[in-house]
Amino acid sequence: MTSISGPDDATHPQSIVYIIDDDEDVRMSLGSLLRSVGHRVQVFGSPHEFVDFTRERIPSCLILDVRLRGESGLVFQQAVAKIAPHIPVLFITGYPDVEMSVKAMKAGAFDFFAKPFREQDMLDAVARALQHHAERLLVESSTIELRGRFELLTPREREVLEFVLGGLLNKQIADQMHVSEITIKLHRGRVMRKMAVRSVVDLVRQAEVLGVKPRMLLRRP
Secondary structure (H helix, E strand, C coil), X not given: CEEECCHHHHHEEEEEEEEECCCHHHHHHHHHHHHHCXXXXXXXXXXXXXXXXXXXXXXXXXXXECEECCEEHHHHHHHHHXXXXXXXXXXXXXXXXXXXXXXXXXXXXXXXXXXXXXXXXXXXXXXXXXXXXXXXXXXXXXXXXXXXXXXXXXXXXXXXXXXXXXXXXXXXXXXXXXXXXXXXXXXXXXXHHHCCCCCHHHHHHHHHHXXXXXXXXXXXX
16 A cells, blocks of 8 residues: 655645555556645555555545456445445446446446546546535535534424424414423524524424424314
């Protein structure tokens, strides 16, 4: 395993490109190309080295050879989906065929390159992949933060939240929960503050992200 680094890495300090290829010349050539435009690069001679490597939670992408010595890049793609979820995979191969590329793309590959490929095409694809992963990480971080705020709600406040999502008025919620309307107003205010929202519309959007279901009005006999 070789780490390629240098002064140009400062251009993209918060992202990294991984390369897995059993051909050292290919690893070094690709690494040099990416380094020339300022990317941080980490190269591996086998999937096992990638698995054992401690990866940072930063925008990343993986350039993976389809045919590795004794292993299949297409098979390893399935493992990548488990050990490094959502990291974009860009395949390279010297023996392309339509069935292979279709299989890779259906399995979630971000792009597929047949050797020899245009350097600019690879650089453009890497830039898109890193941007895609950056956006994904941002969504994940927001969701984690949102989940943390939701966990601060008491059981009573969560119940009020569900009724609010169901479109019930404070008076209706009070009736359903057998408490006073002023109590519901207090709970509702705490929910809004803890969830850091100013409107029910924003609260609904957050609930959709969290998968919180609305609680509807229960008709009494």
